[in-house]
Each structure stands twice: as structure tokens, then as C-alpha cells.
Amino acid sequence: MPETILDKVAARNPGAVEQCLARYGGLIWSLARRLSPTTSDAEDAVQEIFVDLCRHASRFDPQREPSEATFVAMIARRRLIDRHRKHTRQVKTVPIDERGAMPVAMPLNGLELRDEIGHVRELLAQLKSEERQILELIFFHGLSQSETGEMLNMPLGTVKTHSRRGLLRLRELSAGVLDLAREGET
Amino acid sequence: MNSSYPSDHDRMLELLADQAIGGLDAAEQLELKSLLETSPDFDLESLDRTAAMLDVAASAEGIEPLPNHLRDRILAHVQSDSEAVGTVPPAVQSRSEIRWREVVAWTTAAACLLLAVFAWSRWPATTPPSGPSPDPPVFAGKNTVPPRPSDDEIVLPNTNPTISQLREQLLSSAPDVLLLQLVSDTGGGVAGESSGDIVWSSGQQIGYLRLKGSAGSKLAQQLQYQLWIVGSDVSGNELINGGVFPVDRSTGELILPIQASQFVQQPKMFFVSVEPSGGGNDFTVSLLAKADGSGP
Numbered sequence: 001m002p003e004t005i006l007d008k009v010a011a012r013n014p015g016a017v018e019q020c021l022a023r024y025g026g027l028i029w030s031l032a033r034r035l036s037p038t039t040s041d042a043e044d045a046v047q048e049i050f051v052d053l054c055r056h057a058s059r060f061d062p063q064r065e066p067s068e069a070t071f072v073a074m075i076a077r078r079r080l081i082d083r084h085r086k087h088t089r090q091v092k093t094v095p096i097d098e099r100g101a102m103p104v105a106m107p108l109n110g111l112e113l114r115d116e117i118g119h120v121r122e123l124l125a126q127l128k129s130e131e132r133q134i135l136e137l138i139f140f141h142g143l144s145q146s147e148t149g150e151m152l153n154m155p156l157g158t159v160k161t162h163s164r165r166g167l168l169r170l171r172e173l174s175a176g177v178l179d180l181a182r183e184g185e186t
Numbered sequence: 187m188n189s190s191y192p193s194d195h196d197r198m199l200e201l202l203a204d205q206a207i208g209g210l211d212a213a214e215q216l217e218l219k220s221l222l223e224t225s226p227d228f229d230l231e232s233l234d235r236t237a238a239m240l241d242v243a244a245s246a247e248g249i250e251p252l253p254n255h256l257r258d259r260i261l262a263h264v265q266s267d268s269e270a271v272g273t274v275p276p277a278v279q280s281r282s283e284i285r286w287r288e289v290v291a292w293t294t295a296a297a298c299l300l301l302a303v304f305a306w307s308r309w310p311a312t313t314p315p316s317g318p319s320p321d322p323p324v325f326a327g328k329n330t331v332p333p334r335p336s337d338d339e340i341v342l343p344n345t346n347p348t349i350s351q352l353r354e355q356l357l358s359s360a361p362d363v364l365l366l367q368l369v370s371d372t373g374g375g376v377a378g379e380s381s382g383d384i385v386w387s388s389g390q391q392i393g394y395l396r397l398k399g400s401a402g403s404k405l406a407q408q409l410q411y412q413l414w415i416v417g418s419d420v421s422g423n424e425l426i427n428g429g430v431f432p433v434d435r436s437t438g439e440l441i442l443p444i445q446a447s448q449f450v451q452q453p454k455m456f457f458v459s460v461e462p463s464g465g466g467n468d469f470t471v472s473l474l475a476k477a478d479g480s481g482p
Contacts (some may be wrong), residue, residue: 025252073238168267
């Protein structure tokens, strides 16, 4: 199995952190921008996330994680939620694009990621429409559950129920996809 | 848990899903912790992983490049962090906390200077010099500066108080100081063998966590402690990170400075969670103390 970037970071190979920043910096920065109240807070968050990544890089298990990017996003999401709850107590994201910066179409490179993204799209398509719509608003458009409820004119409790069920269903579906992929490898 | 409620397993899944989507409040975390004890083999990261897959898929819509100044800052920080890994808890890494450390450093330096001046001024005027020394200067014809002792006579004051001394100072000097005994939440296992206390001053926003017992055990050395503070303000309860403390000592008592990540308005409860070194969801709430003095 080829050495991953996180393997190199864990081994403290020269240049590994630079590689990690080059490959995942944009992903983490975009997540942080979406889930942070201010640009300054997003910058602090990204710094903390990279420190976390460097410390925990050895925990990446390619047998368990769909991809290195997913592991990176998982570390990032945890830290961002933790910071968000500490700072605001209520999950309410405020758009931080006051400067009008537009996202640049710079998708993550790597064929396996394109495959993974395709799989996730396929899995989303198997959800009930309400579940899919709510998860897309939360994850793809960066809305909080409260904002999602307002947008859909739906009680917060209903939004929570659909988002939970959707995520749990996706978990089951993705476990099946992973199992099939592993069977194909053996 | 009443019978009309979902099963414990379903409730655990609900909480794990909520945690992955937007996090949990303090009460929900405690509930999840309790439910997880009944399912020790469950893959706790599976829902976080699913949420992360959605994040990665969302990135296909287009992502912003990391700003260069931030990239440089991270590189510099990671480098310095890797040199101090194991000694610098993550909670001290934000810019605001670095500023706090600077304040502490300057305060310590000022205290050292004052102590040195105090020690100098208290040096007995009658102490004879042990060897030849230049005549002391005379001011206004009557006040003389005491002769400077030779180097081997000088006993420098201890200008670096230990953390234990700092804790005692806070206990004795802060009018609003709280001293709370940490009580075992589980009554068993590694965490159950620990005890400790919290010293906290809301006025000074500083405090110390003291852990005794199993902190020195072999198993505990593979763990890290995290202190949480449940505070309250006009808008309700808030959960504040009080710092992550890798256990890297073999002695039975640890005193650690509390590193609250934000202002603690009115502490209601402190609790210590234990998790594997490196983090993760597999944590256990081991010790807690309520500011109103009631038990867990």
C-alpha cells in the first residue's frame, strides 16, 4: 500500500506538513469558513485543526476510513463543532463572506476522491427527499439546523429528526459500499 | 428513561448523529456517555465519518485556497508545536491564549524583579564583606548602601514559585476562590480510583486542577484528561473547555493550571473526562464537582 500523506506527517518526514497543507488546506479552510463566525476565528480554527492532524495523523486507518480526505474532514469537523459550541452555545453560523470572496472552483485532486464523491451522491439519492434536502442544506450550503427549519418553514424538531435519520441511513448505506469495496479487493 | 422513549441503542444513535451534525450540550454529552457504557464495541466514529464524507462531497462544489499568510503561520506553529509535543496542550494555541501567556510571562518577570529588589533591600546593613570591596558610595552624608556581598554569600530567592505554591497562593489570596472536591462519577475502573479537587477564582479567571491516585498508573499514562467547566450566564448553560492534559508522569499527584478557553461567567460544575491519548469520542466522565456542593 503506498504511503499516504498522513503516514508521512506521522513519520515527520521533511516536507510532509507542506504537502498536507497543499492537499487539504483548501478543504479545511472552506469548512472552517463555513462553520466559523468570523474570518479571524476561521484562521485560528484551521491552525488548531492542523496541529490536531499532525498529532493524530498516525490514527488514520485506510482500512476503516473511506479516504484520507474523509479522515481529515472528520478531525476538522470535530474541532469546528467544539469551537462553535464553546463560542456561541447555539449552532448558528453567520456567513463570513463580508468581503465578497467567492469560492474558487478548486476541487480536491485525486481520482479516488472523485469516486468517493460520486458514491456519496449516489447514496444521497437513496434517501427520502426530506432527509436529502435537509442534509444538503446543512452540509452543502452551510445552514444550521435552525436556519434550515426557517428556510423550509419546518419545526426545529422535525429538521433534527430528518437530519438524524438521513445521516444514520447514509451510515448504513456507506458501510455496505465499503464492505463491497473490501470484498472486491480480496 | 421511560418505556415510550426509543431504546437505549436508538437514543445513542440519535445522540451520535446530533453530535456529528452540530455537537451536543453538556447534558446530552453526559447522557451519551452513560449510553455508550452499554455498547462498548460500537464504532463511535461511524457517524462522524459519515458527516465527514458529506463534507468532502460538498467540497466538490469548489473550495477556497488556503491564504498564504495562514499557510505560513500554520507551518511555523506546527514546527514549534512538534518541538514541544507532549508538553503543550492544544488549548494554549490560539492567539488570545498566547497573549494570555505573554501576560503571565511579563507578570512573572515583574514579580521576579520585585523579589530581587526586596531581597536586596532586606540584606542586613551590618553584614561584613567577606573580602575587599570598594568603598560604598555615600549619599547625603548619612545613608549608605550596604556593601554588596560576595558571590558565594548570595542566596538568590526562589523566583519561580512551583505550581503547588501558586495554587496555595490563589487559595489564600483570592476572596472569591472556590475549592471543590472532585467526586468519582463511575466508582470503578481507572477513573474511579482517582480523586482530586478544583481551585478556581472567577475574579481572576485562573484555577488549578489537582488529580491524585490513578493518574500515575500505567494504564492512565495512555490516557489524557480533559477538564470541562459548565458555566452559566443570562443565556443559559455553556460548556467550556478547561484544557487537555496529557498524563506523562508516574507520580501520584498532578497539579495542572486550568486553561479555560473563554470567560467563565459563573461556574456551576467542573468535570474531568478521560480519553485515549490522541483524542476521540471514546471518553469517560470520571470526576465531577458541582459548585453548589451537591454530589454527582
